[in-house]
Amino acid sequence: MKLLLALLLCTIIVSGQSQDTQELERRNGFKEIKLGMHIDSVKGALFRKDLIERKEFATKLYETTHPDYMSIGDVPVKLISLKVYKGLIYEILVSLGHDPKIMKGLEKSYGKATYSIRTESYYWKAQTLTLVYKGHRKEVNLTYRSVPVIAMMYADKGKKIEEVADDF
Numbered sequence: 736m737k738l739l740l741a742l743l744l745c746t747i748i749v750s751g752q753s754q755d756t757q758e759l760e761r762r763n764g765f766k767e768i769k770l771g772m773h774i775d776s777v778k779g780a781l782f783r784k785d786l787i788e789r790k791e792f793a794t795k796l797y798e799t800t801h802p803d804y805m806s807i808g809d810v811p812v813k814l815i816s817l818k819v820y821k822g823l824i825y826e827i828l829v830s831l832g833h834d835p836k837i838m839k840g841l842e843k844s845y846g847k848a849t850y851s852i853r854t855e856s857y858y859w860k861a862q863t864l865t866l867v868y869k870g871h872r873k874e875v876n877l878t879y880r881s882v883p884v885i886a887m888m889y890a891d892k893g894k895k896i897e898e899v900a901d902d903f
Contacts, residue, residue, distance in 0.1 A: 755846030756861040762844075763864060765815070765827050766804050770864055770881035774819045778803060788818065792888050795819045810834045813874070825884035829877040837875055841868060 764770045768777055779801035788794045797817040805812045810831055818826035831837065838857070842848060848857035848868060856869040867878040 755844075756859070759845045759859055759866060760861045760863055764824075764879055765829050765877070768799075768804065768815070768817070768824065768827055770825065770827065770879055771823055771884055773822050774817065774824060775822070777801075777817065777824070780817065783816075786818065788820075788888075791892065792820060794825075807831065807837060808840070810837060820884055820888055823881075823884050823887075825881045825888070827877075827879040829879075831875050831877075833870060833873055833875050837877075838868060838870075841866075841877075 764772075774780055774795075774797055777797070777799055779799040780797045781799065783796045783798050786794045786796050795818070797819060799815050799817065804815055807829075812829055812831045814828075814830040816828040816830075817824050818828075838848075841859075845859045845866070848859055850857050854867075854869070856867050858868065859866045863882050865880045865882070867876075867880075869876045869878070
């Protein structure tokens with residue numbers, strides 16, 4: 736009987752957590768800005784500069800200040816940065832003022848966050864994306880990262896190595 740009760744409790748806990756990550760995956764980004772979408776689909780996106788991500792991937796940095804994206808409830812958003820690889824958004828950085836309502840809203844939507852001592856941040860992890868909440872005294876950064884686009888970056892790197900190896 737105790738074993739049955741323990742299994743039932745574990746099932747409820749696991750299913751509750753999977754629903755939270757399902758919601759994170761369903762939303763797949765910030766407001767209308769979705770991970771993996773083409774940068775041309777983002778309202779008001781302006782090119783800022785070329786980047787070399789992780790010391791090896793040629794990417795681009797965009798920003799948007801379109802009014803549709805510049806608040807979360809009554810909390811104003813300071814900056815939205817978008818990192819792009821081959822025209823596809825793989826990272827969304829949302830910077831805003833420090834407000835406890837943000838963390839409470841995130842936990843209501845996605846469940847309890849996991850705390851990382853190493854990075855001193857909270858995070859939620861789904862199969863296709865991660866969301867990191869990093870708070871400072873006056874500022875909070877929300878960083879959404881796309882697993883499939885980052886995997887594509889590494890796959891492209893592997894193809895380049897194959898091309899070099901075949902050229903000997």
